[in-house]
Amino acid sequence: MIHASSARACGIDFGTSNSTVGWLRPQAPTLLLLEEDKPTLPSIVFFNAEDDTITFGRAGLREYLEGCEGRLMRSLKSLLGSSLIDGRTEVQGRTVVFRDLLTHFIGSLKARAENQSGRSFDQAVFGRPVYFVDDDEAADQLAEQTLAGIARAVGFKDVTFQYEPIAAAFHYERDIHREELVLIADIGGGTSDFSLVRLSPERAKAADRRADVLANGGVHIGGTDFDRQLSLASVMPQLGYRSLLSNGREMPAGIYFNLATWHTINFAYTRQVWAEQQQLTLEAMNPEALERLQRLIELRAGHWLAHQVEEAKIALSAHDTTTLSLERFAPDVFHDLSRIEFELATTQLVEKVEGTVATLLREAGVAAGGIDTVFFTGGSSGIPLLRRRIAALLPKARVVEGDLFGSIGAGLAVEAARRFG
Ligand SMILES: Nc1ncnc2c1ncn2[C@@H]1O[C@H](COP(=O)(O)OP(=O)(O)OP(=O)(O)O)[C@@H](O)[C@H]1O
Numbered sequence: 001m002i003h004a005s006s007a008r009a010c011g012i013d014f015g016t017s018n019s020t021v022g023w024l025r026p027q028a029p030t031l032l033l034l035e036e037d038k039p040t041l042p043s044i045v046f047f048n049a050e051d052d053t054i055t056f057g058r059a060g061l062r063e064y065l066e067g068c069e070g071r072l073m074r075s076l077k078s079l080l081g082s083s084l085i086d087g088r089t090e091v092q093g094r095t096v097v098f099r100d101l102l103t104h105f106i107g108s109l110k111a112r113a114e115n116q117s118g119r120s121f122d123q124a125v126f127g128r129p130v131y132f133v134d135d136d137e138a139a140d141q142l143a144e145q146t147l148a149g150i151a152r153a154v155g156f157k158d159v160t161f162q163y164e165p166i167a168a169a170f171h172y173e174r175d176i177h178r179e180e181l182v183l184i185a186d187i188g189g190g191t192s193d194f195s196l197v198r199l200s201p202e203r204a205k206a207a208d209r210r211a212d213v214l215a216n217g218g219v220h221i222g223g224t225d226f227d228r229q230l231s232l233a234s235v236m237p238q239l240g241y242r243s244l245l246s247n248g249r250e251m252p253a254g255i256y257f258n259l260a261t262w263h264t265i266n267f268a269y270t271r272q273v274w275a276e277q278q279q280l281t282l283e284a285m286n287p288e289a290l291e292r293l294q295r296l297i298e299l300r301a302g303h304w305l306a307h308q309v310e311e312a313k314i315a316l317s318a319h320d321t322t323t324l325s326l327e328r329f330a331p332d333v334f335h336d337l338s339r340i341e342f343e344l345a346t347t348q349l350v351e352k353v354e355g356t357v358a359t360l361l362r363e364a365g366v367a368a369g370g371i372d373t374v375f376f377t378g379g380s381s382g383i384p385l386l387r388r389r390i391a392a393l394l395p396k397a398r399v400v401e402g403d404l405f406g407s408i409g410a411g412l413a414v415e416a417a418r419r420f421g
């Protein structure tokens with residue numbers, strides 16, 4: 001599709017970990033630069049309680065890491081479709097409502113895109129995972145409605161949606177010269193999404209592409225779940241997870257699950273949790289571990305720790321081993337990690353994602369050998385085991401790697417131009 005002039009609408013990829021805005025225009029890159037000359041704005045919000053401001057992206061993360069008093073939120077997309085969206089966290093006598101943080105974030109995406117493009121956007125195509133919520137259609141619809149409501153609240157007049165992997169397909173289609181049957185695998189921070197599509201330069205010209213989509217599938221598993229499993233397997237035991245109390249019982253696991261899950265970390269910082277922890281420390285058989293946990297809570301270092309775990313996970317995509325330090329709250333603790341340990345801790349996740357692809361292929365009634373290409377996008381497609389296992393399901397397919405963090409936003413821009421002109 002060749003456009004002589006700039007499109008009227010933009011495409012917005014609001015991701016669990018990173019967001020982008022695409023705008024199709026002639027002779028210029030599709031993705032707008034959102035922060036520090038980069039096309040991604042990490043989906044991070046920091047409420048700074050010291051000066052009552054809200055900062056986003058890398059800048060927000062920096063303020064938190066520098067130790068400003070406040071609240072960090074990541075993985076806000078995971079709250080869509082659940083009652084947690086109306087959850088709140090207290091900081092210095094102020095109540096911060098997660099839905100409001102999400103609204104500020106989407107508003108900032110719009111403002112940054114408009115600032116970069118020098119025009120305003122009234123119309124947008126938002127990406128959405130195939131399932132925001134697994135096995136619950138009502139919650140899934142609610143998630144989309146919530147996001148649409150927030151988009152309208154920040155000033156978009158027309159808001160439509162497209163599946164994220166379909167958007168990636170349209171981005172890839174701009175680079176091909178003949179027809180291909182393609183499995184798009186978009187493995188992000190929150191979800192793994194797949195589409196089986198017939199793509200060609202000819203087909204790209206059609207206004208309605210429904211006949212070219214053979215199947216869609218997805219599961220609510222992404223990089224943040226890999227972070228959680230790695231944390232529970234290797235880091236949380238250092239803070240007392242699975243250790244015993246004097247009555248012979250195990251430490252309650254709730255706080256460890258909350259700390260290992262990006263969007264529930266702030267739940268570890270309530271007064272009630274603090275009181276419970278004081279009591280449990282007195283009863284602990286391994287008080288040293290519980291003292292580390294207390295120190296982490298005192299320093300509000302939950303996101304710092306999750307960040308270390310995420311970095312270690314990413315390092316293990318390229319190396320066999322890495323070292324994780326807990327220096328912020330336990331200067332003496334270093335933990336060596338190996339890729340094998342990571343793979344053992346995440347086997348079930350990998351199998352579920354693999355099963356989702358196998359089901360999609362079965363339901364589409366397409367022989368695996370008939371698929372020409374598997375196109376990988378999304379940061380978590382960098383996990384070697386995951387990529388190997390998916391590629392093994394498609395023995396004849398050529399493996400193509402997209403722009404891991406940009407294909408969805410760029411494809412949504414193509415869709416926005418198609419829908420809105
Ligand atoms: N080299 C790597 N190896 C493994 N994981 C990686 C690598 N690079 C980034 N990741 C992970 O990729 C995830 C982010 O990917 P991406 O930006 O595609 O997600 P997203 O689009 O925000 O999420 P979603 O589409 O699920 O809402 C994070 O969990 C991050 O830790």
Ligand SMILES: [Mg+2]
Nearest residue numbers: 015188378408
């Ligand atoms: Mg994504």
